[in-house]
Amino acid sequence: xxxxxxxxxxxxxxxxxxxxxxxxxxxxxxxxxxxxxxxxxxxxxxxxxxxxxxxxxxxxxxxxxxxxxxxxxxxxxxxxxxxxxxxxxxxxxxxxxxxxxxxxxxxxxxxxxxxxxxxxxxxxxxxxxxxxxxxxxxxxxxxxxxxxxxxxxxxxxx
Amino acid sequence: xxxxxxxxxxxxxxxxxxxxxxxxxxxxxxxxxxxxxxxxxxxxxxxxxxxxxxxxxxxxxxxxxxxxxxxxxxxxxxxxxxxxxxxxxxxxxxxxxxxxxxxxxxxxxxxxxxxxxxxxxxxxxxxxxxxxxxxxxxxxxxxxxxxxxxxxxxxxxxxxxxxxxxxxxxxxxxxxxxxxxxxxxxxxxxxxxxxxxxxxxxxxxxxxxxxxxxxxxxxxxxxxxxxxxxxxxxxxxxxxxxxxxxxxxxxxxxxxxxxxxxxxxxxxxxxxxxxxxxxxxxxxxxxxxxxxxxxxxxxxxxxxxxxxxxxxxxxxxxxxxxxxxxxxxxxxxxxxxxxxxxxxxxxxxxxxxxxxxxxxxxxxxxxxxxxxxxxxxxxxxxxxxxxxxxxxxxxxxxxxxxxxxxxxxxxxxxxxxxxxxxxxxxxxxxxxxxxxxxxxxxxxxxxxxxxxxxxxxxxxxxxxxxxxxxxxxxxxxxxxxxxxxxxxxxxxxxxxxxxxxxxxxxxxxxxxxxxxxxxxxxxxxxxxxxxxxxxxxxxxxxxxxxxxxxxxxxxxxxxxxxxxxxxxxxxxxxxxxxxxxxxxxxxxxxxxxxxxxxxxxxxxxxxxxxxxxxxxxxxxxxxxxxxxxxxxxxxxxxxxxxxxxxxxxxxxxxxxxxxx
Numbered sequence: 001x002x003x004x005x006x007x008x009x010x011x012x013x014x015x016x017x018x019x020x021x022x023x024x025x026x027x028x029x030x031x032x033x034x035x036x037x038x039x040x041x042x043x044x045x046x047x048x049x050x051x052x053x054x055x056x057x058x059x060x061x062x063x064x065x066x067x068x069x070x071x072x073x074x075x076x077x078x079x080x081x082x083x084x085x086x087x088x089x090x091x092x093x094x095x096x097x098x099x100x101x102x103x104x105x106x107x108x109x110x111x112x113x114x115x116x117x118x119x120x121x122x123x124x125x126x127x128x129x130x131x132x133x134x135x136x137x138x139x140x141x142x143x144x145x146x147x148x149x150x151x152x153x154x155x156x157x158x
Numbered sequence: 159x160x161x162x163x164x165x166x167x168x169x170x171x172x173x174x175x176x177x178x179x180x181x182x183x184x185x186x187x188x189x190x191x192x193x194x195x196x197x198x199x200x201x202x203x204x205x206x207x208x209x210x211x212x213x214x215x216x217x218x219x220x221x222x223x224x225x226x227x228x229x230x231x232x233x234x235x236x237x238x239x240x241x242x243x244x245x246x247x248x249x250x251x252x253x254x255x256x257x258x259x260x261x262x263x264x265x266x267x268x269x270x271x272x273x274x275x276x277x278x279x280x281x282x283x284x285x286x287x288x289x290x291x292x293x294x295x296x297x298x299x300x301x302x303x304x305x306x307x308x309x310x311x312x313x314x315x316x317x318x319x320x321x322x323x324x325x326x327x328x329x330x331x332x333x334x335x336x337x338x339x340x341x342x343x344x345x346x347x348x349x350x351x352x353x354x355x356x357x358x359x360x361x362x363x364x365x366x367x368x369x370x371x372x373x374x375x376x377x378x379x380x381x382x383x384x385x386x387x388x389x390x391x392x393x394x395x396x397x398x399x400x401x402x403x404x405x406x407x408x409x410x411x412x413x414x415x416x417x418x419x420x421x422x423x424x425x426x427x428x429x430x431x432x433x434x435x436x437x438x439x440x441x442x443x444x445x446x447x448x449x450x451x452x453x454x455x456x457x458x459x460x461x462x463x464x465x466x467x468x469x470x471x472x473x474x475x476x477x478x479x480x481x482x483x484x485x486x487x488x489x490x491x492x493x494x495x496x497x498x499x500x501x502x503x504x505x506x507x508x509x510x511x512x513x514x515x516x517x518x519x520x521x522x523x524x525x526x527x528x529x530x531x532x533x534x535x536x537x538x539x540x541x542x543x544x545x546x547x548x549x550x551x552x553x554x555x556x557x558x559x560x561x562x563x564x565x566x567x568x569x570x571x572x573x574x575x576x577x578x579x580x581x582x583x584x585x586x587x588x589x590x591x592x593x594x595x596x597x598x599x600x601x602x603x604x605x606x607x608x609x610x611x612x613x614x615x616x617x618x619x620x621x622x623x624x625x626x627x628x629x630x631x632x633x634x635x636x637x638x639x640x641x642x643x644x645x646x647x648x649x650x651x652x653x654x655x656x657x658x659x660x661x662x663x664x665x666x667x668x669x670x671x672x673x674x675x676x677x678x679x680x681x682x683x684x685x686x687x688x689x690x691x692x693x694x695x696x697x698x699x700x701x702x703x704x705x706x707x708x709x710x711x712x713x714x715x716x717x718x719x720x721x722x723x724x725x726x727x728x729x730x731x732x733x734x735x736x737x738x739x740x741x742x743x744x745x746x747x748x749x750x751x752x753x754x755x756x757x758x759x760x761x762x763x764x765x766x767x768x769x770x771x772x773x774x775x776x777x778x779x780x781x782x783x784x785x786x787x788x789x790x791x792x793x794x795x796x797x798x799x800x801x802x803x804x805x806x807x808x809x810x811x812x813x814x815x816x817x818x
Contacts (some may be wrong), residue, residue, distance in 0.1 A: 032547040
């Protein structure tokens with residue numbers, strides 16, 4: 001092999017590998033990304049049943065009901081609209097009524113969101129960012145100020 | 159008083175870092191040995207002051223001094239001592255202080271042990287290291303000061319996020335930081351070489367041990383974090399392709415590539431420019447990781463900081479260092495003398511192949527991690543890129559690496575014999591083929607690719623052993639001779655073998671866990687049982703008991719295998735009143751290399767509890783693999799040739815001393 005051939009092999013191999021990687025990325029991006037919607041988006045965008053996505057909002061107070069065999073129903077709201085979510089399995093430790101949560105799954109024909117994954121707010125000071133943004137958009141955001149309040153230490157402690 | 163002392167020490171450390179960042183650099187430029195020698199003592203002194211600051215913060219936590227905001231927000235007087243200490247790095251400010259502590263530690267280590275480095279290179283390395291220290295110490299002092307006080311001290315703290323009160327989390331951040339902050343040394347070496355405008359094989363020899371050290375800790379840190387997520391989060395996953403995990407995984411991939419390319423540079427004086435670029439990229443990815451985790455741009459498990467000021471500051475550091483390094487690279491790299499070319503089929507060729515695939519795999523992880531952020535910033539559209547993306551891109555790119563791993567060490571430098579290497583791997587291939595056949599026979603109707611993946615894992619492991627067998631001639635010469643030869647092999651050969659073997663182990667565990675694990679969900683009343691594979695778990699009852707800073711609801715399960723009793727599992731749920739949060743304490747039972755996994759759900763008013771049960775075959779191998787890899791790294795590091803500051807072997811003296 002001449003120097004030139006060696007160099008060409010090296011460059012060819014590198015380009016081939018990079019092309020493979022780019023191809024894989026483009027292919028995977030087409031199929032495996034999931035969009036995030038707020039309950040209002042669901043109403044406005046007329047999303048077709050069966051399309052995989054995430055929905056986030058506050059878990060509506062009093063909406064959580066448990067059925068047999070770990071089935072749960074609850075409503076996610078952003079203040080303007082709400083969507084009923086059905087899920088089977090254990091809810092995360094931090095799942096509460098009145099707190100933020102994100103569900104991943106798809107709408108069924110009746111308009112219920114069939115979730116296979118539920119993500120909850122991770123600690124008392126932390127709200128999923130999509131949820132916070134969705135709430136801000138709907139003008140129902142108070143979380144920040146409340147958090148600031150709770151975070152600012154006062155002289156007395158309960 | 160202690161907090162003020164810590165704050166003051168940190169300010170002094172910043173002052174020292176400024177000296178360290180300028181004086182040795184100036185000395186190197188003017189070729190003034192006196193100025194250059196300022197570097198080492200200041201690096202050590204700077205470390206000492208950062209250490210004082212860090213110790214002061216720990217002292218505040220141990221004494222539960224709630225007049226310090228950081229302690230008030232993240233600690234509680236009832237917390238066990240160990241979690242008071244580890245709470246120091248369970249929050250933004252403290253973990254940044256740990257970051258700087260480790261940065262200064264590595265600088266001090268180079269100052270103390272880099273005695274055989276040429277003065278000028280050492281001065282510049284310490285100088286660049288100090289630039290990073292200045293940036294991050296300013297960041298802490300200006301935006302994330304952990305020593306701030308509250309005017310009216312509360313009597314009780316708000317406690318550490320309970321999910322972080324765990325032995326795994328006690329050691330995960332320090333290990334991880336030792337890894338990815340450790341890569342700053344490779345970065346400093348790269349920049350020093352670029353400023354110097356000259357680089358040779360000896361450079362690679364000095365850089366490699368430091369990279370190896372950082373890589374070992376990074377490997378262990380990632381594995382530890384994965385195991386923590388596995389048993390803490392309660393749903394049996396050990397890797398989520400979460401942006402924060404990716405943030406530590408990308409530097410790992412780049413550092414792995416760097417270790418291999420530095421090998422080529424050291425042995426053959428080739429791939430210089432590429433190696434420098436990798437050293438820059440590896441630490442740049444660490445900085446990006448720090449930005450992702452610490453700026454709060456992510457919606458993720460770990461992102462506890464969310465102050466835009468901090469985000470902008472880190473972004474500025476990021477742009478300055480990565481941008482600056484790449485500009486310097488673009489200006490200076492053409493001046494570096496290129497090394498020799500080599501045949502595509504050779505040890506060098508194999509290492510280049512390894513680099514190509516590792517870097518491309520790293521690139522796909524990078525795209526998947528940052529694409530959602532970029533898209534949201536540009537279009538406002540919110541998406542999530544999850545496991546399917548990464549499995550679909552990273553997986554196919556990693557398969558060629560795994561196939562190539564056993565070939566690399568069997569090829570000769572300069573010009574290798576692929577056919578010969580293939581012949582020597584016949585045994586390994588046979589083992590792989592037998593594995594595939596056996597797996598097919600044992601689990602018919604299972605996933606089609608799984609048996610081949612198992613075969614591949616065994617091929618990697620057997621391939622690693624093949625190198626040793628070949629080099630000792632174990633099957634051809636008398637055992638005593640082979641043993642003598644084995645003793646004569648350099649430790650770095652054994653280290654490489656063990657690391658590759660560990661890779662195979664990890665793959666085996668990953669395949670076993672992902673393809674053959676079983677999951678059961680159920681609701682049980684006392685006396686009822688649930689079964690998974692050959693195991694039956696009977697709920698004996700539930701009880702509540704108090705812990706130091708929580709109340710615990712524990713369920714007791716009797717576990718039987720094919721009817722005979724083998725033990726008790728006690729999963730629990732803990733309520734932390736100070737934060738109003740709960741955690742799930744999973745119960746694990748080891749069965750060989752596999753595990754039974756029970757996590758507890760809700761307790762219903764009628765006395766039944768929700769449970770989630772898994773049987774995870776070979777799951778322990780996922781973490782034992784990285785441990786073997788890190789041990790391989792340690793073995794290689796103990797090799798005389800690589801030992802930092804070891805006297806040079808006589809015969810390679812000429813190669814080691816750079817032409818002045």
